[in-house]
Amino acid sequence: MTTHTxxxxxxEELVINMGPQHPSTHGxxxxxxxxxxxxxxxxxxVIGYLHRGIEKLSENRNWTQIILLxxxxxxxxxxxxxxxxxxxxxxxxxxxxxxxxxxxxTAICELQRIASHCLWLGTHAMDIGAMTVFLYAFRERELIxxxxxxxxxxxxxxxxxxxxxxxxxxxxxxDRKVLEFCTIMSEKVDEYEELLxxxxxxxxxxxxxxxxxxxxxxxxxxxxxxxxxxxxxxxIRKDEPYAAYDEMKFDVPVGTSGDTYDRYLVRLEExxxxxxxxxxxxxxxxxxxxxxxxxxxxxxPAGETYHAIESPKGEIGYFIVSDxxxxxxxxxxxxxxxxxxxxxxxxxxxxxxVADVVALIGSIDVVLGEVDR
Amino acid sequence: MIDTYLIPLVKILFVLNATLIGVTYMVLLExxxxxxxxxxxxxxxxxxxGILQPIADAVKLILKEDITPTxxxxxxxxxxxxxxMVPALITFAVIPFGPVVNLFGRQVPLxxxxxxxxxxxxxxxxxxxxxGIILGGWASNSKFPLLASLRxxxxxxxxxxxxxxxxxxxxMTAGTLSMVKIVExxxxxxxxxIFVQPVAFVLFFIxxxxxxxxxxxxxxxxxxxxxxxxxxxxxxxRFALFFLxxxxxxxxxxxxxxxxxxxxxxxxxxxxxxLSFLGYVPSWMWFLLKTFAFLYVFLWVRATLPRYRxxxxxxxGWKVLIPIAIANVVVTGIVKVLF
Amino acid sequence: xxxxxxxxxxxxxxxxxxxxxxxxxxxxxxxxxxxxxFLAVAALYVLLTAQFLAVIQVxxxxxGIVVLYLFVVMLVNLKRPPEDHMAPQRHNWIGFGxxxxxxxxxxxxxxxxxxxxxxxxxxxxxxxxxxNVERVGMLLYTDYLIPxxxxxxxxxxxxxxxIILAKREL
Numbered sequence: 001m002t003t004h005t006x007x008x009x010x011x012e013e014l015v016i017n018m019g020p021q022h023p024s025t026h027g028x029x030x031x032x033x034x035x036x037x038x039x040x041x042x043x044x045x046v047i048g049y050l051h052r053g054i055e056k057l058s059e060n061r062n063w064t065q066i067i068l069l070x071x072x073x074x075x076x077x078x079x080x081x082x083x084x085x086x087x088x089x090x091x092x093x094x095x096x097x098x099x100x101x102x103x104x105x106t107a108i109c110e111l112q113r114i115a116s117h118c119l120w121l122g123t124h125a126m127d128i129g130a131m132t133v134f135l136y137a138f139r140e141r142e143l144i145x146x147x148x149x150x151x152x153x154x155x156x157x158x159x160x161x162x163x164x165x166x167x168x169x170x171x172x173x174x175d176r177k178v179l180e181f182c183t184i185m186s187e188k189v190d191e192y193e194e195l196l197x198x199x200x201x202x203x204x205x206x207x208x209x210x211x212x213x214x215x216x217x218x219x220x221x222x223x224x225x226x227x228x229x230x231x232x233x234x235x236i237r238k239d240e241p242y243a244a245y246d247e248m249k250f251d252v253p254v255g256t257s258g259d260t261y262d263r264y265l266v267r268l269e270e271x272x273x274x275x276x277x278x279x280x281x282x283x284x285x286x287x288x289x290x291x292x293x294x295x296x297x298x299x300x301p302a303g304e305t306y307h308a309i310e311s312p313k314g315e316i317g318y319f320i321v322s323d324x325x326x327x328x329x330x331x332x333x334x335x336x337x338x339x340x341x342x343x344x345x346x347x348x349x350x351x352x353x354v355a356d357v358v359a360l361i362g363s364i365d366v367v368l369g370e371v372d373r
Numbered sequence: 374m375i376d377t378y379l380i381p382l383v384k385i386l387f388v389l390n391a392t393l394i395g396v397t398y399m400v401l402l403e404x405x406x407x408x409x410x411x412x413x414x415x416x417x418x419x420x421x422x423g424i425l426q427p428i429a430d431a432v433k434l435i436l437k438e439d440i441t442p443t444x445x446x447x448x449x450x451x452x453x454x455x456x457x458m459v460p461a462l463i464t465f466a467v468i469p470f471g472p473v474v475n476l477f478g479r480q481v482p483l484x485x486x487x488x489x490x491x492x493x494x495x496x497x498x499x500x501x502x503x504x505g506i507i508l509g510g511w512a513s514n515s516k517f518p519l520l521a522s523l524r525x526x527x528x529x530x531x532x533x534x535x536x537x538x539x540x541x542x543x544x545m546t547a548g549t550l551s552m553v554k555i556v557e558x559x560x561x562x563x564x565x566x567i568f569v570q571p572v573a574f575v576l577f578f579i580x581x582x583x584x585x586x587x588x589x590x591x592x593x594x595x596x597x598x599x600x601x602x603x604x605x606x607x608x609x610x611r612f613a614l615f616f617l618x619x620x621x622x623x624x625x626x627x628x629x630x631x632x633x634x635x636x637x638x639x640x641x642x643x644x645x646x647x648l649s650f651l652g653y654v655p656s657w658m659w660f661l662l663k664t665f666a667f668l669y670v671f672l673w674v675r676a677t678l679p680r681y682r683x684x685x686x687x688x689x690g691w692k693v694l695i696p697i698a699i700a701n702v703v704v705t706g707i708v709k710v711l712f
Numbered sequence: 713x714x715x716x717x718x719x720x721x722x723x724x725x726x727x728x729x730x731x732x733x734x735x736x737x738x739x740x741x742x743x744x745x746x747x748x749x750f751l752a753v754a755a756l757y758v759l760l761t762a763q764f765l766a767v768i769q770v771x772x773x774x775x776g777i778v779v780l781y782l783f784v785v786m787l788v789n790l791k792r793p794p795e796d797h798m799a800p801q802r803h804n805w806i807g808f809g810x811x812x813x814x815x816x817x818x819x820x821x822x823x824x825x826x827x828x829x830x831x832x833x834x835x836x837x838x839x840x841x842x843x844n845v846e847r848v849g850m851l852l853y854t855d856y857l858i859p860x861x862x863x864x865x866x867x868x869x870x871x872x873x874x875i876i877l878a879k880r881e882l
Contacts, residue, residue: 500775
């Protein structure tokens with residue numbers, strides 16, 4: 001130790017490298033923390049460990065093959081990605097999607113939302129130390145994966161949409177199983193709440209942690225539950241309805257204080273709203289074709305379009321440019337919700353303790369496959 | 374000759390081995406209990422219902438490569454696990470598993486020794502265990518273990534104060550420091566001390582959770598935050614020593630709680646006439662039953678509760694537990710003087 | 713016989729560890745030798761059937777105070793002593809003064825011990841072993857009440873001082 005005038009000891013900040021191999025950075029996120037004691041002075045978020053160049057790859061695939069690539073972005077909500085992409089192309093080509101297909105898309109999107117939120121709840125609770133919730137949430141996620149497997153044969157990367165509609169109609173009896181699942185799930189959400197919502201330790205760990213005001217949230221460009229947790233009632237399903245959301249009755253839960261606890265409450269309420277939507281979609285499922293009038297060769301006219309839908313994590317948008325000549329997009333760009341929400345992290349964790357860092361990473365719910373693409 | 378040397382020696386060997394086996398099976402019990410809470414089965418492969426799992430684990434850990442990081446402080450790094458394990462084991466010297474019984478025509482007490490400072494001995498020996506944790510983290514020469522060991526030692530020292538203050542009120546209630554006499558005093562007063570000192574019991578339980586680094590106070594090994602805690606750099610048998618010491622400490626805390634609050638080896642309600650058939654169960658069996666009931670609560674808590682944050686834990690210790698413990702001592706004193 | 717052997721073995725350990733404490737370069741190691749030293753002293757107390765004192769020695773010194781030393785040493789991480797403390801002459805004089813004081817004290821103890829031989833110890837040991845805590849308690853609250861209270865006052869003052877130092881804005 002060197003000695004300075006009047007000061008016997010230096011104090012220095014401890015630099016800690018959290019990740020890319022750390023159990024609670026949800027994949028390969030790397031956060032470089034500068035600590036004063038255990039308090040975070042500043043932090044750098046380093047991403048890119050899972051970059052696969054999906055956007056560039058897409059420019060060399062034909063329009064149908066891209067659906068498969070979108071699965072690999074947010075791999076815990078693959079079906080939502082499929083829907084978002086297909087709808088963008090449909091918008092570009094002005095294809096009318098049959099009503100039955102739109103209803104099934106809605107149901108699948110909401111099932112996917114529940115599955116994604118289950119994974120979020122489990123890992124978030126695990127980060128804060130409640131490990132039983134993790135297994136309970138995964139137990140229910142398993143039921144959804146079974147439903148998906150029955151519908152499209154895959155459990156993680158579904159490839160479950162086609163431009164203009166669906167690849168397959170739902171299997172016989174699937175709708176009944178989905179409704180059964182809804183009954184089970186609504187009980188289980190209460191079970192999660194029993195374990196956490198009024199738990200003193202949970203409250204102390206999440207209340208007032210990582211507060212972000214509505215103005216800040218909008219300025220950063222947050223979307224999805226983190227934005228709604230701050231009290232902004234923005235939900236694309238409500239504001240710019242797609243699929244069959246305009247025919248569904250549901251509420252958009254919003255928080256008040258914008259802390260971790262509010263984001264948690266918003267997502268838990270979304271479980272219930274999703275169940276409500278699935279019930280309506282399955283019970284009111286119309287008869288009819290599942291694919292609209294789609295040409296043999298998909299070649300959208302020249303032009304560009306941006307279309308966004310509400311994924312479990314926020315606004316997932318696709319910006320696609322077509323030159324009208326080739327069978328692949330000229331430019332393909334994704335606005336991933338995880339990436340945009342992750343920007344809030346340095347601001348959220350500043351001044352909090354190391355233990356809160358993992359809670360906050362969990363609370364903004366990032367999937368690194370989507371951040372890095 | 375037999376009474377002074379042979380019998381104590383046999384008892385020491387027996388208790389030591391029983392403890393070590395108990396500790397390894399404690400690990401299995403924890404995995405099973407938590408698995409059942411979490412609608413899983415737990416270990417099922419080694420032996421029927423996984424009952425041979427601890428043996429498989431031990432073999433695995435012994436055969437693993439024992440790594441010392443290059444820039445670690447070699448001597449301290451080696452000593453740390455031993456410093457953690459030894460205090461946990463020698464505490465059992467004063468824990469009374471039963472009264473003096475007639476064994477093969479010889480009067481044999483079911484405890485290794487009964488010293489007149491038994492309770493203080495346990496507290497002081499436990500305070501040595503902290504060194505292992507601090508040194509383990511420091512000697513690894515790595516940042517995460519250092520942070521964890523600082524957390525752990527601050528936590529252990531704070532909660533030691535609370536637990537010791539709680540024990541003071543128990544000493545006042547029992548009027549003795551000897552573990553055997555504490556149990557006898559519960560027999561004389563016809564009441565388990567949990568009914569006399571319920572506040573102290575709750576304090577001791579919370580303090581015990583923190584002292585053994587168990588959830589929801591497992592800051593030191595919060596794997597989600599510090600990737601494993603002070604033993605991150607340890608491998609093989611040295612890691613196993615840290616691991617086993619934690620479980621041994623849990624058993625110690627449970628045994629002390631049983632002795633202090635749950636009447637030790639006494640059957641429930643020994644003075645109620647129609648319950649006298651409970652006396653047919655041997656005394657050590659009652660002791661074990663109570664200890665395991667207490668241990669089960671440890672596991673149950675771990676499976677249910679999230680983890681406290683470090684500063685909240687310190688606040689709870691210093692601003693809630695210690696004042697209550699001191700108030701409890703004062704109230705106990707006043708009651709003692711008045712009645 | 714066995715007692716004397718134990719005494720000499722323990723004394724050797726105590727002195728050996730004490731020498732190691734002041735000669736070891738690594739500060740953490742020095743603190744660890746201090747712990748071992750305290751433990752050996754505690755064992756000596758047990759030999760004198762002063763179990764209470766032995767347990768308190770371990771609890772307070774080995775288990776409490778030295779942990780705090782270790783904290784400071786680990787956090788400050790003194791690889792080499794700061795230059796400010798290297799003024800040799802001044803420190804040498806203080807050192808000589810202190811050593812002389814200790815020598816005088818030791819001489820006085822030895823001289824006093826030679827003049828007045830120890831009282832009958834054996835008669836009381838059996839009683840001591842059984843009622844150690846009670847005996848210490850009685851002495852503290854009768855003959856040594858004033859020193860005991862003064863010591864507790866001193867500790868209280870130290871605690872208040874530490875809080876003021878740590879918390880600049882009250």
